[in-house]
Amino acid sequence: MADDGIDLDLTGENVRPETLDARVSLGLAVALLEAVIAVGTYEDTSGEAPFFLTMTEMKAASVHLAFMPAPARESLAGTHAFAAFQHAAKRLSVYLRGFERVPKELVRPLDRLRQAARTMPANVNANARLLDETVSLSELVTPEIQLITSAETLRALIIRAGGSRATVQLRVSEQRTSFTANISKELVASDDFHVYREAEVTGIFLRDPRAIGSPIVSGEVTDVRFIEKVDRVAAFDKWNEAAGRPWKGVTDIEAELRRRGPH
């Protein structure tokens, strides 16, 4: 199996090319390829996927199909087409796993893929290998997981930012894997914006309740405040002064906090 293309494996008891309706198996393959192309089209600024997919392997022992990207036009560099394909394959995996809401432009091709998966006989396990990630197409018939939406401010390291649809890759200490969130181009383009810097990041984040710790899988960043590498004692003293030292004359702070209460 190649790690740089797409594999579609249909396995299960008595699953062989001659026992499976070719319209169904090839229909699933076509729906999968169309979904990759649709994501490639959606993600590319030109409005057209810079690659198409060629079949590279078809094994008779089981139902195994393998595909590779190729530049859509001769004028396109192979590396650009391949990078675009890689990006599309990764994004498709994210959408199929329900880690992000599916953009309306992609609803139809992804529904077609789900429908194609639903028409497979019950004994068939359909697995698509997109680059190095395997997605069970048989499980796509189950509804998308319900992610938890939460407005939060996080301390995060900004690993990467940019793209035609601006996104930012963030790492937070509470979870092992980084995640990507949408962000406005204005924020990324501002002079203060830097990658490889820690920041207080505010936004609406989607958390996966099935995993331990309900990790963030995606979201939308609305504000970023970068950490100032300054003497923090001096920084807070300066802030206290700038705020007008509201607590300056209060002797018993605990009693005052207790007296006035939360209102």
Next chain:
Amino acid sequence: MDPTKFPPRLLLDTGVFIRALEYDSDAHKNDPRTKDCRDLWIALSQTVKTEVLVAAVTVLEYMRGPSGKAARPVAPPVVPGVIYASFHYRVAIEMADWATTDAIREVRDGTSTPRRIVAYDALIVGTARAYNADCIVAYDQDMKKLAAKAGIDCREPSHFRPDPTLFRGTKPMFPPKT
């Protein structure tokens, strides 16, 4: 202060946080508690091993100020090692376990503190727990009781001073009888 006593992550209660900033005002110059708060604040800033949590509720309490004296609306600095811990749905879910109405009433009973204020303190303790704080630093007695209910260690700032018996050359004034 003794940095070896610092846990990886601690939360400063509002009173401790404000005292650390108001160390030089006339109202606090001779208050040993305020000196402890300031010394702890400085010592914490000199270590990279301990993260300091400041609850969003604490920022609100500071900004609202005492009666008739609200702070100017200036955002607090974003600096390494200090994390503003917000109250969000995960904090709420975790709090539901221990911050029950009965638990809040139990903490309030026998004190003159209104229950709504204890509930407010509980938000700070809940934030500390949801953000995996190892310890809350506070003077407030209700805060200590709430921290016990939430299963979090709660200490006064003086706890982080070096143990006097560990000073080089000092001997116990009253050695144990052998």
